[in-house]
Amino acid sequence: xxxxxxxxxxxxxxxxxxxxxxxxxxxxxxxxxxxxxxxxxxxxxxxxxxxxxxxxxxxxxxxxxxxxxxxxxxxxxxxxxxxxxxxxxxxxxxxxxxx
Numbered sequence: 050x051x052x053x054x055x056x057x058x059x060x061x062x063x064x065x066x067x068x069x070x071x072x073x074x075x076x077x078x079x080x081x082x083x084x085x086x087x088x089x090x091x092x093x094x095x096x097x098x099x100x101x102x103x104x105x106x107x108x109x110x111x112x113x114x115x116x117x118x119x120x121x122x123x124x125x126x127x128x129x130x131x132x133x134x135x136x137x138x139x140x141x142x143x144x145x146x147x148x
Contacts, residue, residue, distance in 0.1 A: 057148045062086045062093035064144035065120060068137035092123035096141045113138045 063073040066086040073086035080088050096116055103111035116138035118131040126133070 053148070057145060058090060058093050058097060059086070060144040060148050061096055061141045062089040064140035065089045065092050065096070065137045068140045069124075069134070092120050093141065095119055095123050096138070097145065100142065100145050111142065113142065116141065 063086040066073040066089045069089070071085050071089075073084065075085040076083060082088055096119060099110045099116060099119055103109075109115055113135055114131065117134040118128050120134040120137050120141070121128060121131040124134075
């Protein structure tokens with residue numbers, strides 16, 4: 050994976066992590082990652098795939114409510130809790146655009 054893609058994934062993961070109330074740079078976690086934000090890399094990867102699909106012309110894939118549902122599913126919450134991840138989705142979009 051090229052460096053720019055790694056940087057984008059890290060930025061999106063940090064944004065999701067912070068929006069979920071975590072401290073991204075906090076060391077030590079249950080999954081063995083060096084930093085808390087690394088727990089959110091799988092969610093970031095899926096969000097990035099959705100945003101790239103939107104860039105390719107697939108409608109609705111970049112909508113914040115849709116991305117919130119994607120994040121909720123990645124974090125093993127049901128679709129009923131997607132509203133709780135709307136800030137994370139918005140922050141993830143901003144992080145993606147910034148990089």
